[in-house]
Amino acid sequence: VIGDRDFSTRRRRRAGSAVDLALLAGGVIAMAGSGAAAGSAWADLRHARASLDETRRATAEAEGKARALAGEGGAAGLLGARAIWTLEAPPPRVVAAVAQAMPDDVRLDSLALRYGTELEVDMSVVARSAAAYDAFLEGLAKSGSFSSVAPGNESRDRLVRASVRARYRRSDP
Amino acid sequence: VTRRLAALALAALAAVVHFAFTVPTRREVAMTVDAYGRARVDRHAAAGRLAALERRRDARAKAVSAANAAADPAATTRAVRLAVSRVLETSGAGGVHLGIRPGPEGADVAVTARGSADDVVRLAGDLARPEVGVVLGLVQMTRSADLVGVQIQGRGVARP
Numbered sequence: 277v278i279g280d281r282d283f284s285t286r287r288r289r290r291a292g293s294a295v296d297l298a299l300l301a302g303g304v305i306a307m308a309g310s311g312a313a314a315g316s317a318w319a320d321l322r323h324a325r326a327s328l329d330e331t332r333r334a335t336a337e338a339e340g341k342a343r344a345l346a347g348e349g350g351a352a353g354l355l356g357a358r359a360i361w362t363l364e365a366p367p368p369r370v371v372a373a374v375a376q377a378m379p380d381d382v383r384l385d386s387l388a389l390r391y392g393t394e395l396e397v398d399m400s401v402v403a404r405s406a407a408a409y410d411a412f413l414e415g416l417a418k419s420g421s422f423s424s425v426a427p428g429n430e431s432r433d434r435l436v437r438a439s440v441r442a443r444y445r446r447s448d449p
Numbered sequence: 450v451t452r453r454l455a456a457l458a459l460a461a462l463a464a465v466v467h468f469a470f471t472v473p474t475r476r477e478v479a480m481t482v483d484a485y486g487r488a489r490v491d492r493h494a495a496a497g498r499l500a501a502l503e504r505r506r507d508a509r510a511k512a513v514s515a516a517n518a519a520a521d522p523a524a525t526t527r528a529v530r531l532a533v534s535r536v537l538e539t540s541g542a543g544g545v546h547l548g549i550r551p552g553p554e555g556a557d558v559a560v561t562a563r564g565s566a567d568d569v570v571r572l573a574g575d576l577a578r579p580e581v582g583v584v585l586g587l588v589q590m591t592r593s594a595d596l597v598g599v600q601i602q603g604r605g606v607a608r609p
Contacts, residue, residue, distance in 0.1 A: 303459030310463035359512035367573035
């Protein structure tokens, strides 16, 4: 009635060994994952910084050239000024800007564009009512496309007939 | 016990790397990307401003150099007439009268025409195109009945 006994001299494997291995593997995996994430974050940061630096460099370069060009202007006299106005304010653009400020009850009878060092705009308009004409003047002044909006002669019969002078305002680059 | 300690150490190290390096780095990436977005907007604005100034410089230089280089006023006048004629041929306006005379800086251009409002505005716009070589001086549009009359004066600087 003697039970089986182990008389071997070999060291017995400890019961917790498999758990230890699993824990170790988990640690290794966690470390590897963390390292990979850190590497990826670092690569992304380097890439983002390089893009930012490149963009800032290009911006500074463009601004430098623009400053130099802006400093050059104004030496070409009247013809040069007219050439720039012709380029930046061709008649369709000015007409569109006038039309945008024009209520339905106002009609343009004549329009003169004088290209010089400034672009002077003379308009003759016919409005169905004084209120419509007022709205047109206000629309011109608020449009941002015109400055020095000055109403001229005005006659009121059944309709309001009036002249308006203004300066076209180009957008500054 | 040694394995457990090693596992614990690795896990702790992974946590330290994550919280001390990866998280702040990701935050910095996000901030850098935001700054990059703003920088791109700035670059776009700067490029637009530069392009507009370059167009101004080119238009001014073209007008002035063409006017100064007009050694043969007759040749300049012919070149201007040819360029303006091409525009007039494709315009929908009628009653066209074209006057071109040699002037001190290029050629004096005078065009009168009649047509619908769209046609005369388009004609004036086409004449103002840089490749035509007319620097505008006066554009006058007057409504009469259903049509609009247009009178255009300018300086032709097209090169022969």
